[in-house]
Amino acid sequence: MTVLVPALDPASPACAQNRSAMLERLAEVEAAHARAVAGGGEKYTARHRARGRLTARERVELLVDPDTPFLELSPLAAWGTDHAVGASLVTGIGVVEGTECVVTANDPTVRGGASNPWTLKKALRANEIALANRLPLISLVESGGADLPSQKDVFIPGGALFRDLTRLSAAGIPTVTVVLGNSTAGGAYVPGMSDHVVMVKEQAKVFLGGPPLVRMATGEESDDESLGGAEMHARVSGLADHFAVDEADALRQARRVVARLNHRRAHAAPAAFDPPLHDAEDLLGIVPGDLKAPFDPREVLARIVDGSDFDEFKPLYGPSLVTGWARLHGYPVGVLANARGVLFSAESQKAAQFVQLANQRDIPLVFLHNTTGYMVGRDYEQGGIVKHGAMMINAVANSTVPHLSVLLGASYGAGHYGMCGRAFDPRFLFTWPSAKSAVMGPQQLAGVLSLVARASAEAKGRTYDEDADATLRAMVEQQIEAESLPMFLSGRLYDDGVIDPRDTRTVLGLCLSAVHNAPVRGVRGGFGVFRM
Template sequence: MTVITSALDSGSREFADAAAAMRDKLTELDGVFEQLAAAGGEKAVARHRGRGKLTARDRIELLLDRDTAFLELGAFAGWGSDFPVGGSVVGGIGVVSGVECVILANDPTIAGGTSNPVTLKKQLRIMDVALKNRLPLISLVESGGANLPTQSEIFIPGGDSFRRLAELSKAGIPTIAIVFGNSTAGGAYIPGMSDHIIMIEKQSMVFLGGPPLVKAATGEISDEESLGGAEMHARTSGLADHFARDEQDAIRIGRRIVARLNSEKHGPRPAAAVAPLYDEDELVGIVPPDLKIPFDPREVIARVVDGSDFDEFKPLYGSGMVTGWAMIHGYPVGIIANSKGVIFSEEAQKVTQFIQIANRQATPLLFLHNTTGYMVGKKYEEGGIIKHGSAMVNAVSTSTVPHISVLIGSSYGAGHYGMCGRAFDPRFLFAWPSSKSAVMGGAQLADVVTSVAKASATARGLAFDDDANELRRQAIEHQIEAESLPLFLSGMGYDDGIIDPRDTRTVLGLSLSAISSGPVESDRSFGIFRM
């Protein structure tokens, strides 16, 4: 039998403690979601609605097919920075007229929808999702352009958004711009470089320079409507392909454009999905509050995969890694999960072989992170941990099937790399609230830094203040722990979102569906592995 038999005791004290810790973390996230829902604040939203306009989230809701999911990406971008959480833009994947699309919407209630460094980083990531997964991109545009005080950080890289629009179009991936308000200066190229453009009567304004700039540059006097209004662009310049009467009409036209794209998926069609045998609600109680305590990733797999059915690969070899085949919402996946935290040579070799097989079979890979990294020590160095770990990293780097990563526990050091961290270009990377990621654990890193300082002073014959060193050790540990938390990393844009563990199966199903918009292929070739 390949159906997983769960040993989880949901009535145990350990389960209750883990569930309570997870719920506390989810409550903290709820507070951040409230900030997102508030957008630019009560007054700004009221002023925006007073102009007869919809909010960014209202526009997305009307655009999407009724009762379909919206997989929001990068929701916590900018958390902990000087900029609003969310980056003044809402983005994600949703179904429009039966077609999965990437949607990017400026939030005009936050600083007029202007783009700051967080906005740009999030926007480029979401455009990357559209390109790699061959999903049509719909831009809901209302922006005052660049946030001028931050121009030095966004002017040079900002051109990348225009380049990506051109790349999408060249790749045959449709791009649609619905202009709800201002789209000025460099921002005029967002609609200008899109395949389809919709503008709204007496509301859309697209120009390279507004009336004050035109007057200063040329002496010409003009008004906004004649300079860059929807009617001018629909009748005279030809920039607008469609002329809408109001926002609802613009969204209706946008849905009709998508319906006429003749879009079809080129990836595998899903088989009939079968629910897991075990309750997804139990996922909140699997990861212990102390990540030093091991847990069995099969308990997670049993509550995520179809029918809790999992064909394990090499179960008796390299037991610190769990590898095998399963289905999620009818889509085939190969799963790589850390079992014991530390990765030894046997585990690295096993995973390397498994990745090669997945590429031979053109099967996407799912990485479930809970690792402290590769094993250190004289015995393991002599045993070839560097070359075996390098082979695993090489395999992950050169694997061409789609990858999805979910950080559920620790994700430290080179183990984060070998498990396809952000730098290794997974199609999607999500984090549980329980996860942590850094060069190493806070306590270990602090010990290394302070031990080196003490050894250096001793070697030079200098006096050493142990009390001051201990205070420094505590400060470093606190800093690293804070920087290891998922909200901090999500704020930096290092994941696509922090998810409720109970939503893992749904999020993975949506991700796999998005991936299957393009063909799942592999060139089935690898570099040289040091054996």
């Protein structure tokens, strides 16, 4: 039988303790997300509504099909920075007229929707997702342009936004822009480079230079409407393809544009699938509060894969890495999940072979992280851990089937790379509130710095200051601990969101549906040189 039989007792004291710790972390994430949803706060939201306008999330809700999920991406962008949580932009994947689309919406209640460096990173990530998965891109625009105090970090890299729009169009991926307010200066090129443009009467403003700039540059007197109003662009310049009388009409027209795109998925969605046999609620109690304590990832798989059915590959070889085949929301997947943290040579070789098999079969890969990295020590170095770890990293780096990564626990060192961390371009990467990621654990990193400082003092013949050492170690541990936490990483867009463990199956299912809009095809023999 390949149906997983969990050993976890949800009623045990250990599970209760783990659940309590997870819920505490989830509360912190939910509080941060509430700050993003609040946008600029009550004052600016009220002022925005007084102008008869909808908020960013209300616009998204009107755009997407009723009673369909919207997978919000990077909701905690800019967390821990001087900028508002959410980075004044809402992004995600939603269904519009039966078609999965990437949607972006400026939040005009936050500094007029101006783009800061984190807004830019978030928008570029959304464009990347649209291109990789061949999803139409719908931009709901109301932005004051670049946030001027941070223009040095926005202007030059910001050109990639326009590059992306043209590349999406050239690749046959539709781009739709709905202008609901300002889209001026460089922002004017967003509708200018989109396939389809909808503008709202007496709200849309699209021009390279506003009245003051025009007066300064040419001496010409003009007004917003004659320079860049929706009616002018619909009747005179031709920039507007559709003229809307209000926001609701604009979003209705955008839906009709999508309905006529004739955009087709590369792979049909599965007709039916079985739910897991075990309760997703149990996922809260699996990961220990102390990540040094191991946990069995099969307990997670039993609660997220179809029918809790999992065919394990090489179960007796390299046992600290679980590999195998399953289905998730009807889609076939290969799974790589860390069981006891450390990756040895056997696990690395097993992973490399498994990734090759998935590419031969055109099967997407799901990586479940809980690793402290590759094993170190004289015996392991002599046994070839460097070349074996490199085999795994080589295979993952050159694999062309879609990769989905979820950080459950630790994700340290090169193990983060081998398990397809952000730098290895997974199609999507999400984090549980229990996860941590850094070059190594806080205690280990502080200890290494201490040993280096001690050796330096000895080499110079100086007496080592033990008190200063203790202070340094404490400071370093505190810093690394803070910088390895999920919200810190999510704030810098090193993931696509921190998710409730109970939502893991749903999130992965939505992602698998998205990736199957594009052809799923593995590499055939293009892995480069494997050192044997």
